[in-house]
Amino acid sequence: MENQNISDIIESYLKQILAESQQVEIRRAEIADQFNVVPSQINYVIKTRFTIQDGYVVQSKRGGGGYIRIEKVKLLDNLDFIDSLVTAVGNHITRHDGLAVVRSLFEAGAVNRREVNIILAAIDKDAINTGDRDLDQQIRARVLISILNHLRYES
Amino acid sequence: MENQNISDIIESYLKQILAESQQVEIRRAEIADQFNVVPSQINYVIKTRFTIQDGYVVQSKRGGGGYIRIEKVKLLDNLDFIDSLVTAVGNHITRHDGLAVVRSLFEAGAVNRREVNIILAAIDKDAINTGDRDLDQQIRARVLISILNHLRYES
């Protein structure tokens, strides 16, 4: 209680609002000012405490009228499964192994056949082909993980 | 919501009219005056929010009796539509324009909401992020086109 750092306090503040209203929309500079921290600390708080694993989706816009919006989403009950696939994908993944991941998704009923084809198109060798094989594997991993993360919740 | 910028407000105003009447015809100076902005801001709003990828066609005329006309284009739900999107994507595409393309797909009924989210995850900034902006745009374009091409067969 007494020993909370300022990041924890900001986290609590935001989650208190989220306990009642599904989403919060803030102006970064305003909150930073309110808690007397530099603006980038708000990014830190969001990055460490409002992740998709925690059930939050964050959107933002810069420029005049800019904002950061945090939305609480309903997580599905396939979280452990998705986690295991994310771990399996890691930082690099070959097309062959990527295919296996997508097949697992399908067999688990997490995606249907149409969705499988969209995902396969996204990680296809014609789609991701920079000429640098290692880089391709990194990009493929990130694309897959991004998709996996979106399968964690209903939207 | 509270702090919308004026461009968003003008966009909403125009789209509200378009929701009912297929096209709007405005006099630039008049709208600028109505919203208390400089005339060129109307061009900015149109250029950023009423693109062909968003499904709008804009025509204008200068001189006495001049106007700007925005028309909501009816999307063809055949292969020509996907062709036109592939052309619109080209070799490079920004996230912003990519979003518009996916939105068009959705509005045309080519994909459902779940599929939209998968595609958006695939071209997200967290997914495609090599550190080289130009390369990212190339990869994003290829991923999108790969997906578009697969949608030809499926649908």
Place this chain on the structure above:
DNA sequence: ATAATATTAGTCAACATTAGTCAAGAAAGC
């Protein structure tokens, strides 16, 4: 008809206003 003038919209670059990234240093835990 042609030229001059008036009336519109378009372009572009400077500036303003937001948020994001990253790395260094400080603080807290172990």
Place this chain on the structure above:
DNA sequence: GCTTTCTTGACTAATGTTGACTAATATTAT
């Protein structure tokens, strides 16, 4: 001590706003 987490600020990027200048079209005068 060592490691992890937190805090800070300099720098970057995205988006929005403004106004000076340009271009196209219509109207009026000659």
